[in-house]
Amino acid sequence: MASPKQVYPDMPYFQVLTKNEERHDNNDVSYIRYMEIVVFGSVIRIDRGKEIYVSLMMMMMMMMMMMMMMMMMMMVNGGRVFPDASFPGFDIRNNGLNVRVATNFSLVVESDGKWTSVIKIPAAYEGKMTGICADADGNPNNDMTTKDGTDVSASPYKYDLVCNSHQVNDPEDEL
């Protein structure tokens, strides 16, 4: 969906990814199965129903183990709502409607776990972005561009071309 075009100095690198699926034999619409935010060496997955999974760097693993166990216990007890949690560099909040992941450099990703996701990019990243959310340079006229920079705005298949160019292979699909 969105990531900086390259690694810029003094700007944390991140990726916002979505895993799509078809539902109800409807091939025309792809639904989001889950979103993943890759930042600070962690992968934050917002699954359907707003269930959250956080993978962390090995170093932090130990530290988080206790917290994770507590969270798992809460899920086992029937609480699907993930409690608010703070991690090094980012916070996860659930206001009941949306899960909101906010980093300390003002990247915000919100999801209702069903239909709607919002990605807010820090101002410093304007024009430095790539992905199907485009370059965030304030100019919508140059957004119909594939990953390699080809302008496909005149093509009747422009949406497919842009989306397919940003497709990421998921190692989980090969299992």
Ligand SMILES: [Ca+2]
């Ligand atoms: Ca643009």
